[in-house]
Amino acid sequence: MTATDRWPEGIPRNYDELFDRHGRYPGIIANEIRRKNIVAGHFDDHYQSVCEKIVAARVLERFAQRVLSCSDEELPPTMTGEDVCQLFGISFGAWRSAQWSHKKVFLKDMGGKGPKGQTSGMIYKANGKGLYWRVWLPAPVEGSYSNPKAVYKTSEVLECNDPARVTPFKGMKFDTSAWPRRKVQPHHFVAYLLRAVRNHFSNSCRTIMRRHKDRPGDFFSQFKKPDGSFDPNWEDGLPDPMNSAASIHASAELNEAIDEACKMTEAQRGEIGELLKTHTIVEAVKMSSLAPEQKQTLLRICEA
Secondary structure (H helix, E strand, O other): OOOOOOOOOOOOOOHHHHHHHHHHOOHHHHHHHHHHHHHHHHEEEEEEHHHHHHHHHOOOHHHHHHHHOOOOOOOOOOOEEHHHHHHHHOOHHHHHHHHHHHHHHHHOOOOOOOOOOOOEEEOOOOOOOEEEEEEOOOOOEEEEOOOOOEEEHHHHHHHHHOOOOOOOOOOOOOHHHHOOOOOHHHHHHHHHHHHHHHHHHHHHHHHHHHHHOOHHHHHHHHOOOOOOEEEEHHHHHHOHHOOHHHHHHHHHHHHHHHHHHOOHHHHHHHHHHHHHHOOOOHHHHHHHHHHHHHHHHHHHHHHO
8 A cells, every 4th residue: 555545534635735725715824824924015925935835844745654654553642431442342331330330339338448359349238239349440531430532541441451450341352453543634734734834934034034134225225326326325315404494594584683682793603602512502691701681682582
């Protein structure tokens, strides 16, 4: 039997089928990327990158290889009550009755103590009714023993076949050919695919971030000269709001008002100019040697 003949049922056999079934609309690949992506314009790039990585990583082949490499005879870690009965060749009623004999009779009525050396037996109540007791049976790790879907540890179930510990069930036929077969369902592949999508999406995001960090300045149009070459003095071309026509006009009007109101000499203007290099205009006026009337006039103009 070839690997193709044994291809897991319900699993896409090639990548065209994979993307048709799980790709864009309504596909789990696109839905997962759309859920994690925070920049709408990056969706197509992420989708293409993730799909390419899925093919390059041979996601289909790796999943099929993992499934086909698992032996049918491999011991499952847990079993249901139905599986136990199938393995032992007994009815579920017999299994449930044995569990009741252990839990309700041996543990509760007998306090967990039986005749030394005995693993099972009968006790009789005052009305003469006999109850069967059993020293041990595996306890379910999930659910109640009365539920056929309850889960048991396989290692503990196997101990039921040890005559030295527990008397075997009547008519029990311990047959490992009845092991529950490992079944691969479509949702198993979906979970595997989602994990691959998340990993490749994260890698795609890291790649985009590295590209932005490594991107040279000449990529942006504002850094280019008219001929398209990179302009190292691009900052010189940025507009200066302080030197706009409106600000220059307003400054000229202010100077005329100051000259008319304060009537400063050239020396006084020079003094104020030097102080303005390291101080605000209010500080410069107060620190200057102007007359008190000139200072008051200047401060009123500045406040206006």
